Amino acid sequence: MLLDERDRKLLDLVQKSIPLIKRPYLAIARELGMSEDEVLTRLRRLKEAGIIRRLGGIFDSRKAGYCGTLCAARVPTERITEVARVINAYPGVTHNYLREHTYNMWFTILAPSPERLQEIVTEIKAKTGIKDIREFPAVNIFKVYVTFAMDGMGHAHGTGEGDR
Amino acid sequence: MLTELEKEIVKKLQDGLPLVPEPFAVLAAELGISEEELLAAIKDLKRRGVMRRLGAALQHLKVGYTANAMVAWRVPSERIQEVGTTFSNFPEVTHCYERRTAPDWPYNIYTMIHRPQREECMAIIERMRQAVGIDDYVVLFSTAELKRTSMRYFCD
Numbered sequence: 001m002l003l004d005e006r007d008r009k010l011l012d013l014v015q016k017s018i019p020l021i022k023r024p025y026l027a028i029a030r031e032l033g034m035s036e037d038e039v040l041t042r043l044r045r046l047k048e049a050g051i052i053r054r055l056g057g058i059f060d061s062r063k064a065g066y067c068g069t070l071c072a073a074r075v076p077t078e079r080i081t082e083v084a085r086v087i088n089a090y091p092g093v094t095h096n097y098l099r100e101h102t103y104n105m106w107f108t109i110l111a112p113s114p115e116r117l118q119e120i121v122t123e124i125k126a127k128t129g130i131k132d133i134r135e136f137p138a139v140n141i142f143k144v145y146v147t148f149a150m151d152g153m154g155h156a157h158g159t160g161e162g163d164r
Numbered sequence: 165m166l167t168e169l170e171k172e173i174v175k176k177l178q179d180g181l182p183l184v185p186e187p188f189a190v191l192a193a194e195l196g197i198s199e200e201e202l203l204a205a206i207k208d209l210k211r212r213g214v215m216r217r218l219g220a221a222l223q224h225l226k227v228g229y230t231a232n233a234m235v236a237w238r239v240p241s242e243r244i245q246e247v248g249t250t251f252s253n254f255p256e257v258t259h260c261y262e263r264r265t266a267p268d269w270p271y272n273i274y275t276m277i278h279r280p281q282r283e284e285c286m287a288i289i290e291r292m293r294q295a296v297g298i299d300d301y302v303v304l305f306s307t308a309e310l311k312r313t314s315m316r317y318f319c320d
Contacts, residue, residue, distance in 0.1 A: 014220040020207055022199065023185060040183050047183070053223045054314050057177030057206075063214045064174065064317050065165055070263060070274070088311045091319065096310040099234065106234070106304065110315050136263040136274075142248040144216070145258030145276070 001049040006034065010042055014055065061110050067117055068092075068110040069137040072103035073130050080105070083128045090120055103134065166214065169197070171318045173205055174214075178316055181218065221314060231305065232278050233285040235292075236263075236271035238300040244272065247296045251275050254295075256288045271302060 003011070009032055019027045025043075026036040034042075046052045061068055075083045080098065087093055087107055096107035111117035125131055166174065172195055181187045192202040209215040239247045244262055251273065252260045259276035275292070279285050282305065289303060 011220065011222065015222065016217070016219060018181065018218045018220075020188075020203055020210070020218065022188065022203075024181075024187065025183075025185060036185060040185070044183050050223050052220045054178075054180060054221045055183070055219070056180040057174065057209075057218050058216045058221060059174060059178070059315070059317060060213055060216055061315060061317075063212065066315070066317065070261075084310045091316055093311060094315050095312050097232070097234075097306040098308040098310060099304040099306050101302070101304050105310075107311070134266065134269065136265075136269075138261045138263055139272075140244075140248070140262040142260035142262065143252040143257065145278075 001045075001051070003051070006032070006038075007042060007046065010034075010039065011046065011051070014043070014052075018055075066110045066112055067114050067137075068108060069117060069121075069135045071107050071109060071121065072101075072134045072136065073105040073107075074103050074132040075105045075128075075130055077104075079128075079130075083130060086127045087124055090124075092117075092120060103132075169195070170205065170209060170214075173202065173209070174317050175319065177206070177215070177218065178314065231280065231282040231285050232276065233282075233289065234304040234306070235275050235277070235289055236302050236304065237273040237275070237296075237298055238270045239273045239296075239298060241272075243296075247298065248273055250296055251292060254288065254292060257292075270300075 010028070013028055013032065018024045021027060023036070025039045029036045029039040032039070043052065043055065047055060073083070083105065084096060087105070088096055090109065092110045093107050094110060096105065098104055099106050109117060109120055111120060121133060121135065125133060176191045176195065182190045184190060188202050189199045192199040195202065206215065206218070210217070237247070248260055248262060251257050256277055256279065257275045258278055259274070261274045262272055263274055265272050277285050277288055279288070285305070293299065293301070
């Protein structure tokens with residue numbers, strides 16, 4: 001779908017924050033010079049088109065009591081689809097990318113406890129037979145992205161809201 | 165830790181904010197609390213940093229950011245803080261983490277860059293390299309996105 005100027009302005013705003021008030025869409029509408037109805041209609045359309053993946057709370061996994069790690073696996077090319085199916089079946093696997101490296105499959109796991117995290121890694125190794133899976137858990141988080149600038153096809157500006 | 169009510173609120177908010185004029189009233193009714201109680205609880209989750217924000221997460225492949233480079237840098241331990249801060253100040257860097265190393269994997273700082281073009285990623289990486297004077301790094305371009313979702317908490 002093609003985004004018009006009003007879509008872009010709306011996306012820029014709703015990525016940053018939806019106000020915690022009784023009529024949040026009305027407040028957004030007033031800021032953009034639209035009606036509340038236009039804001040809701042556009043948001044529904046952007047969501048249906050899959051441009052908005054999710055409109056809701058974005059949480060800090062560690063502060064919600066979860067632990068996680070980045071994993072890197074060495075997967076033979078002909079087994080990628082099948083191995084990815086096993087790995088991606090875990091709800092705690094939130095991201096999985098093929099990357100240009102001998103470690104070619106990079107995925108993240110979140111789990112409610114360190115024990116469960118280890119259990120998932122062990123299970124993945126057992127189910128796939130891939131033994132070479134490295135774990136690179138975060139020691140310190142300097143920055144987590146918040147928004148991708150949409151206004152005028154700008155730049156992916158990560159803001160440092162997740163710093164700690 | 166989170167209270168049982170807070171966990172229920174997190175579950176509701178990760179499902180999504182209803183696209184109706186009074187979305188919090190709808191969620192509050194589903195939770196069996198008042199709208200005021202719900203808004204106060206959400207503000208508290210935000211104040212404590214459990215919720216980073218209430219907002220939209222975009223499918224960035226659909227908005228043109230197709231090239232994604234993860235760069236793993238080998239930074240001397242005494243420079244981690246300084247280098248992590250310098251990298252974070254690059255607006256194009258969307259994530260910057262320090263991660264555990266291994267004897268055969270000495271890279272400790274990971275930065276993520278999403279751009280429309282691969283060449284742009286390389287130009288930014290070059291500026292980052294010059295800014296910190298570190299030459300030992302590995303660029304990991306993604307060739308396929310196999311999964312990208314938001315975590316669903318308290319459902320397991």
